[in-house]
Each structure stands twice: as C-alpha cells, then as structure tokens.
Amino acid sequence: MEQIIQQITDLWFDTRGKKAAEVTKLPQSGSDRMYFRVTGEASATGATATAIATYNPHLKENQTFMAFTESLRSAGCPVANVLKVNTAGDIYFQEDFGDTSLLNLLEQHGYNDYVYSLFQQSLAKLAHLQIKGGENIDYGYCLTAHEFGKQAILSDLLYFKYYFLDTLKFPYDKQALLDDFEALSTYLTHTENKHFMFRDFQSRNIMVKDDQVHFIDYQGGMLGALQYDVASLLWQARADLPEEWKNSLLDYYIGEAGRHLSQPLDAALFTAQYNGYVLIRLLQVLGAYGFRGFFQRKAQFLTSIPLALRNLKAFTGNRKMGIAVPEFDRCLQFCTSDEVINRFEPLRADDSTPLVVHIHSFSYRKGIPHDPSENGGGFVFDCRGILNPGRLPEFKTQTGRDKAVKDFLEQRTAMPDFLNSVFDLVDITVADFIKRGFASLQVNFGCTGGQHRSVYAADALARHLRNKFGVKIELLHIEQESKAWVNG
Structure with a gap:
C-alpha cells in the first residue's frame, strides 16, 4: 500500500509540479480496483485541486476504460476526463465528481420531485450515451464478450444457478431448467435496438455535482439491448423505487431514446423484452451476492440478499415476459418464498430480548x-x-x-x-x-x-x-x- 501511495504522489508531482497535500484511500467496492482522492496544495486564491487516483493491476481493464472514456467524451457524454496515466499503465488520475451519488441523494431526500428529476436526467443522458456515444465505441476493447448476446445472457443465468440457486439445495429438473435458459436467452437476443450497454448502470455509479449527473464505472460495457441498463437503474434493490416511478420513468426513457433513433420505439415490444432484461439483471445481482457472500465470505453481501429477493418477488408477481419457462418459474417461486427469504433475514432483538x-x-x-x-x-x-x-x-x-x-x-x-x-x-x-x-x-x-x-x-x-x-x-x-x- 505504501508503495502505491508513493507512486500516486510521484505521479501527482510529475503532473502538477507540486507535492500532493494529501492522499486518502476511498472505500473499496466489489472490484479489485483501489481508489484514492489526491488533494493538491492550495493556490493563492485558496482553491485546492483534487483528482481521483485509481490503482488497477489489470492493465487490459484500464485500457478499456481509457478507450471507452475517450469515445464517450467525444460524443459529449457525462463521463470523467482522464488526466494522467503512469508509464506502467496501472495508475491513472481522473476528474473528481465528489462523493455524492444518486443513491446517496435518494437515501437522504427520499422520493421527492428533486430526486425524480435526477433520475429523469440520468435516463436522458443514458439514452444519449448508449445511442450517440455508442457510435464511436471500438468494441474490440470489450473485456469479455463484444456483445451481450445469447452466450452472455446464458452466462448470467448460470451465474445465478451456480452461486445462488444451487446453494438453496432445491430439487429441480436440471435439464428442463437449462432448456428454459436456452429459450429465454434466444428470445431476449432477438432485439432490433443494440447499442452501447453500460452493464452496471445503477444509482451508486451516477455521481451528482452541482445538480448535474456524471457516470462512472462503465469499463464492463459492450454492445447490447437498450433495455438492460434501464432495468439496472429502475430495479436496483437498494433504491427500491416505487412502482409508479418505475413505470413513468420507463415511459420517459422510451421517449428520450426515440429522439436519438431513426424511428420511434415500439413501446409494447420494448416493454415486453424490458421485463425479460429486468429478470436477467435481478438474477445476475443475486448471483453476485451469492458469489461474494458464500464463496468470498464477504458478509455485507449476504445482508443484501433479502432485499434482492423481495425485489425479485415484486417483479415475478406483476410482470410478464411473453415466453413460457415453466421449470424456471418453479425455481423462482421457491426463491421468492417466505421460507427462503426468512433464511437470509437476520434475527432481530427487540425490547424484550434479555441478551x-x-x-x-x-x-x-x-x-x-x-x-x-x-x-x-x-x-x-x-x-x-x-x-x-x-x-x-x-x-x-x-x-x-x-x-x-x-x-x-x-x-x-x-x-x-x-x-x-x-x-x-x-x-x-x-x-x-x-x-x-x-x-x-x-x-x-x-x-x-x-x-x-x-x-x-x-x-x-x-x-x-x-x-x-x-x-x-x-x-x-x-x-x-x-x-x-x-x-x-
């Protein structure tokens, strides 16, 4: 760690010609990347310069981030400017958008008009990023698959199966479930509108500064359906948006996306496939929680499972995908049963608890x-x-x-x-x-x-x-x- 901080300090000096006043490690998320806020010496006017330093030994991921950033910025998308990269390529400085995310503001203010307007702004800028920003993207830089197609969808479904469903010890027909996965992935692949897919578009990756939204962590992007990113934002478990917000914001996005396309979207068809992508996203999140919690033994991810399951239950009870997947439906009914949700709900003490x-x-x-x-x-x-x-x-x-x-x-x-x-x-x-x-x-x-x-x-x-x-x-x-x- 000391060596990394020293390299960041040296890079700051090479960039600014002055020593950094402070280098502070920021909380780490689920990835292996490490983030630091670098603060420079105050100028004569009292203003201080700051930047976010990222340390990431995965050089290909860094190269992807740089390439995507350059393309998206050239299209006027609200992403960070990369200020400096070290010669090794494992440390870089980027523009500092502060510490306030859209999720922070939602938790602070609740479901008010101001927060709703920020969700609208996020969706409008997402539509521009996906369609206009995607025109400049070189998909050869993608980290995994170039496209979120059938194999990528199957991969997310299997991720859920291995890291969450199978841990529940539920007896299901394995071949029938795999057949349902095959049918669902084929159905979702047939979409007319494939553009740049952010892949992890949720409110914690949307920073808000001076009432303007900015996007971070899009290096996992690829070519894909427009619906996936919208599903990621509107059905994020921690955000827990009201049903009326989800519906009205989806309608708003459909209108915004239509402005950038050669012809308006078919709202009914878009929504039917959107429901399928909501399901894929919810299952991918559960798979991630299972992997991080059960296999990497990071306790904080296990505590998020009940909320994610209730989110999935709300979806499966009210939304239709336009395709029959009976064995998959049976597994989902079990996953969202009170029996399973209660497994992950921690027992809570109350006033009568003597312990x-x-x-x-x-x-x-x-x-x-x-x-x-x-x-x-x-x-x-x-x-x-x-x-x-x-x-x-x-x-x-x-x-x-x-x-x-x-x-x-x-x-x-x-x-x-x-x-x-x-x-x-x-x-x-x-x-x-x-x-x-x-x-x-x-x-x-x-x-x-x-x-x-x-x-x-x-x-x-x-x-x-x-x-x-x-x-x-x-x-x-x-x-x-x-x-x-x-x-x-």
Missing part, C-alpha cells in the same frame, strides 16, 4: 478477562497473528480508534479476513442466544498491549452486531480504560 453481548479488548500481558456471569466464559480471539501497528513509531501513542491505525489495519494487514471469520462464528451464537432467551455472551479480543488490534476488532464486532441483530452491547476496552486513553 447483552459484552465485548472486551484486553492485553495478554494482563490475562484473559473474567466472565462474572454464570456462563463461565465466552469467545476469546487472539489478534496477535495480525501485523502489529504498534511496532511503527508513528502509531505508538495512538489506538485502534485513530484513523491512521484503522487505515493501516484495513489496508495493510489480514484484519478484514480475520474479522469475517469472527463474524461468522459469533453470529451463530448470537442468533441462537436470542432465540433461546439467554441473557449474556462475552467476546474478548486480545493483543500484546490491548491498544491497537484488539481495540479495532472489538469496535468492529460491536458495530456489526448492532447493525445485524440490534442486540444490546456493552463495550469495554480494558487496557485503555485503565489508562483513561479512550471513553467507552
């Missing part, structure tokens, strides 16, 4: 904390296998609650993987204790001095259990309380 989870950080030099409850003890996790930030001079007087230490543990150690395993184990017991009416569970995190690793881990578990179960927490940093370094 209190006592979470401690401690120093092994002083010994493992005593459990005064009748349980006689609980979990004890040893954090000493994690690289110790206390060995570095700049962190000696800090704790696991200081930002610099947290950044170190998250970015330069195995702490995230360690905590994923901790969450898996503790979650089982917390859920069981809530069901059985137990009153106390103790979880201890120890490290050499009880100052850095154990403090960070204890805070992380407390936050996780509050968010997932709503359970009462008593958090105590034993060594730090004794030194009066931190409160609570």
